[in-house]
Amino acid sequence: TLSWGRALRAAGLLRSCPGAARRERCGAGERPVGRGAALPAGPDLRHFLRGAAAGETRTEPPPDSAPGAGRVYLETYGCQMNVNDTEIAWAILQKNGYRRTKELDEADVVLLVTCSIREKAEQAIWNRLRHLKALKVRRQQARLPLRIGILGCMAERLKEEILHREKLVDIVAGPDAYRDLPRLLAVAESGQQAANVLLSLDETYADILPVQTSVGGTTAFVSIMRGCDNMCSYCIVPFTRGRERSRPIASILQEVRMLSDQGVKEVTLLGQNVNSFRDMSEVQFQSAAAPVLSRGFSTVYKAKPGGLRFAHLLDQVSRIDPEMRIRFTSPHPKDFPDEASVLQLIQERHNVCKQLHLPAQSGSTRVLEAMRRGYTREAYLELVHHVRECIPGVSLSSDFIAGFCGETEEDHQQTVSLLREVRYNVGFLFAYSMRQKTRAYHRLQDDVPADVKQRRLEELIAVFREEAARANEAMVGQNQLVLVEGPSKRSPSELCGRNDGNIKVIFPDAETEDAAGCEAPVRAQPGDFVLVKVTSASSQTLKGVLLCRTTLSRSAASH
Numbered sequence: 001t002l003s004w005g006r007a008l009r010a011a012g013l014l015r016s017c018p019g020a021a022r023r024e025r026c027g028a029g030e031r032p033v034g035r036g037a038a039l040p041a042g043p044d045l046r047h048f049l050r051g052a053a054a055g056e057t058r059t060e061p062p063p064d065s066a067p068g069a070g071r072v073y074l075e076t077y078g079c080q081m082n083v084n085d086t087e088i089a090w091a092i093l094q095k096n097g098y099r100r101t102k103e104l105d106e107a108d109v110v111l112l113v114t115c116s117i118r119e120k121a122e123q124a125i126w127n128r129l130r131h132l133k134a135l136k137v138r139r140q141q142a143r144l145p146l147r148i149g150i151l152g153c154m155a156e157r158l159k160e161e162i163l164h165r166e167k168l169v170d171i172v173a174g175p176d177a178y179r180d181l182p183r184l185l186a187v188a189e190s191g192q193q194a195a196n197v198l199l200s201l202d203e204t205y206a207d208i209l210p211v212q213t214s215v216g217g218t219t220a221f222v223s224i225m226r227g228c229d230n231m232c233s234y235c236i237v238p239f240t241r242g243r244e245r246s247r248p249i250a251s252i253l254q255e256v257r258m259l260s261d262q263g264v265k266e267v268t269l270l271g272q273n274v275n276s277f278r279d280m281s282e283v284q285f286q287s288a289a290a291p292v293l294s295r296g297f298s299t300v301y302k303a304k305p306g307g308l309r310f311a312h313l314l315d316q317v318s319r320i321d322p323e324m325r326i327r328f329t330s331p332h333p334k335d336f337p338d339e340a341s342v343l344q345l346i347q348e349r350h351n352v353c354k355q356l357h358l359p360a361q362s363g364s365t366r367v368l369e370a371m372r373r374g375y376t377r378e379a380y381l382e383l384v385h386h387v388r389e390c391i392p393g394v395s396l397s398s399d400f401i402a403g404f405c406g407e408t409e410e411d412h413q414q415t416v417s418l419l420r421e422v423r424y425n426v427g428f429l430f431a432y433s434m435r436q437k438t439r440a441y442h443r444l445q446d447d448v449p450a451d452v453k454q455r456r457l458e459e460l461i462a463v464f465r466e467e468a469a470r471a472n473e474a475m476v477g478q479n480q481l482v483l484v485e486g487p488s489k490r491s492p493s494e495l496c497g498r499n500d501g502n503i504k505v506i507f508p509d510a511e512t513e514d515a516a517g518c519e520a521p522v523r524a525q526p527g528d529f530v531l532v533k534v535t536s537a538s539s540q541t542l543k544g545v546l547l548c549r550t551t552l553s554r555s556a557a558s559h
Contacts, residue, residue, distance in 0.1 A: 069097035070108030077124060078115025080270055080329070081241075082152055084223045086113045087210030089151060089178045094211055096182040104135070109147045109185060114154035116240050118433040122154055133168050147188045149173065149181075153240035157437070159197045169193070175226070175241050176200040199242035206251040209258060218485055218527040219266040220259050224252050224313065228272035230332060231300050232361075233372045233439035234404060234432065237272055244273065248281035249313050253320065260321040265483055265527050269317065269328040275335035275342060278307035296379025297334035300372060311341040318349045323529075323552050325483060327353045327502065330399075333360075333383055334374055343390040350556030354391055355501045358384065359399035363418030364411035367404055370444065377418065384422055395501025397426035402460055403453030404432045405444035412456050419463045423471045425501055427464040431457045465539035472503065472537035479547065480505060481555045484528045495524060499532075505542045507532045515550040522549055529555065 072093055076086045089111065090100065101107050110132060115121040132148055139146040149171040150162050156174035163172060170188035173181055174197035187194035204226055212220060225246040228237045256267055271277065279285075290303035310328075318326050326349075336343060346352050358380075362368050365376040375383075388394060400415060419427075431453040434446040448456075480499040488494035488506050495509045511521035512530070524530050529551055532544040 070099070071101040071106055072098045072109045072111060073101050073104050073107035074111050074113065075128070076113045078113075078117065078121055078153070080221050080268065081223065081272070082113045082115060084210060084221045084270055085152055085175060085178070087212060087221075088205050088208055088223075089113065089181060091208050091211040092178055092181055107146065109149065111149040111151055114150055114152040116153035116157045116236055116435070118430060118435075120433065122158070125150070125154055129168055133166065136168065147171065147185060149184070149188075151175075151178070151181075153236070155195075156197050156199070156240040157236065157435075159195055163193050163195060167193075171195065172197060174199065176203045178205070179203075201243055202245055204245055204247040204251075206247045209255055212259075212262070212264075218264065218483060219268070220264045221268050221270050222252060222255050222259070223247070223270045224274060225271035225277055229276075229299075229301050230273060230374075231372060231439065233370065233444065234361075234401065234435070236435040236438055239437040241272065244276065244278075246271075246277050246279050246307070249279045249308055249316060250281070252313065253316055256317050256320050256324075260324055263527060264324065265529070266325040266327065267317070269313070269326070271328075272330065273332045273335070274328045275310045275331040277310035277313055278304060279313070280307045282308065291335070292337040293334045294336045294375075294379070294383050296375055296382060298374045299334060300374070310335075311345060314342060314345050314352065318345065318352050322351055325351055325353055325500075325552065327355065329357045330359060331357060333358050333380060336383060336387070343387065346394075347391050351552055353500050353502065354393060355395040355397070356387060356391075357397045357399075358387070360418060360422075361399060361401050362404065362407075362411065363415035364407070365414075367407050367411045367415075370406055370440075371401075371404060372439065377414065381418075381421065395425040395503065396422065397428070397502070398422070398424050400427065400429045400460055400464075402429065402431050402457035403448035405434075405440055405446055405448070407432075407448055407456075412459075415460060416463050419460065420467055423467040424464065425468055425471050425503055427461075427468065429457060429460050429464060468539040469537065472539065472542060475534045475542060476537055477534065479531050479533050480542065480544065481550070481552070482507070482530050482532050484524045484526050484530055486526045497530070499542065503542055504540065505532055505534075505544060507544050507546045510546055512546045513548045515548045515554055524549055531555065 072090070074086055074090060076082050094100070098109070104110065112125060112128060114125050129148070136146045136148065147170045148168060150169050151173045152175055155162065155172045159172050159174075162169050170193055171181075171184040172195040173184060176199050177196035180196045184194040184196060205223070225244065227242040227244045228235070229244040231238055259267055285306065285308050288306050290305040291309060293299065293303075314326070314328070346354060346356070360380055361371055361373060363377055365378070368375060368377065384396070387396070400419070402412070402415075432446070432448070434441055440446075482497040482499050482505045484495055484497040486496065487509070488496040493509055494506050496504060496506050499505050507530075509523070511523055514522050515531075524546065528549050530549050531547040533547055534542045534544040536543045
């Protein structure tokens with residue numbers, strides 16, 4: 001006979017779960033949502049044994065057997081990872097017979113893919129749920145039930161509160177539970193609440209090709225890894241997305257080839273810490289040496305040997321289509337050693353964007369230590385200088401937190417001076433928002449008053465814009481290669497796109513010549529590469545005149 005655990009594993013219903021999740025029943029059914037909450041009758045041990053004997057590992061019903069499959073309305077909040085998660089969730093639901101609708105009033109199921117990085121992000125979801133409550137009541141009165149689900153990081157962090165607050169939400173699914181959506185929705189169909197927020201040590205959705213939510217889009221995001229092991233003291237991500245694990249390179253290349261075939265012109269490789277990518281799927285590379293960190297950087301975990309690394313992935317992805325631009329985000333500064341072939345690839349490959357995101361978070365060494373970032377101000381600045389030596393003209397972006405625990409006015413001024421010294425092209429700046437479960441929540445005091453945080457944030461934003469404007473003004477008079485995205489939001493007579501440095505460029509929608517020598521004038525379309533001569537610049541936008549339509553390869557050859 002098989003034990004429960006072995007039977008569940010044989011049936012494909014038990015996954016590796018980190019931390020506290022190891023002590024809970026996994027996968028076979030949702031846990032009780034409250035004391036005394038009854039669960040629907042499920043399969044017994046004989047069912048699992050029959051499935052194991054037959055070699056059955058499928059956990060999702062086939063499309064034609066999806067119970068209650070209907071129309072799904074999806075809303076995405078937060079980061080680019082959530083955009084990719086939305087595409088994964090929709091791919092799973094589509095295979096199970098669900099149809100997509102862009103009209104809320106037509107939906108049988110409303111799913112919100114949520115963010116939990118800051119309190120403001122969560123508040124946006126609570127506000128949206130209040131709006132959906134009125135819609136749900138109207139639908140119940142008309143006997144047209146509406147099921148509402150919360151997916152992603154907020155589901156992972158606040159499962160109990162979401163389920164119990166006004167009994168509005170029917171299903172809750174964490175970032176590693178999207179395969180379980182058809183079952184959860186089937187349970188909700190019977191009037192029960194259902195949840196699966198178990199984190200996995202190995203789920204990467206490598207076998208699921210995301211369905212692009214923007215048909216005919218020129219850009220796409222490709223998730224290469226999930227989770228994070230850095231454990232910065234302010235960050236909720238390790239607790240909402242779990243431990244770091246990487247997709248097999250073969251599955252990533254398959255997805256990028258598919259996007260190339262669909263006409264996508266720019267792919268962004270996504271992960272919480274992309275340059276610590278480590279594909280362990282191929283046995284011959286499992287004994288490779290651990291990578292060296294950037295000089296002056298450290299981690300809270302031991303260096304991990306083995307696997308194919310990010311430089312190998314970037315090399316392979318950039319070879320797929322010479323007319324497809326490649327970006328990646330977000331890297332950690334610690335993973336750019338002096339001999340880093342990643343920086344060499346950025347410099348050498350014409351289709352790898354000369355743009356890097358180097359999240360600093362603070363300019364104060366004392367605050368960086370409290371944040372557990374693993375570097376000093378001096379080490380970070382040394383890395384910036386090294387990057388600019390390796391990649392002349394590189395565009396830099398960064399993240400900053402204003403008012404972290406214990407931050408003094410002197411610490412704040414050091415961040416101001418770092419913004420001035422580095423002069424970033426793009427910045428993401430926020431006031432600190434303490435999150436439960438983080439190290440800061442347990443060990444530090446959120447002692448900077450809200451009004452002081454806001455003032456410091458406004459000062460950082462003002463300094464960033466001032467320096468970004470100067471950095472962008474240096475491009476006036478230069479020709480920039482721009483990927484056309486579509487009409488400008490402010491003027492139908494203008495087009496907008498982004499240059500290699502990921503800066504928005506606005507230019508007239510006018511006829512132009514084609515660099516290939518086409519005699520007839522052409523109009524630039526979304527997905528075209530064009531040369532634009534910059535005539536003016538602000539902290540966020542470049543404006544210019546259209547010179548010609550061209551290609552990535554032709555533009556690189558001319559330089």
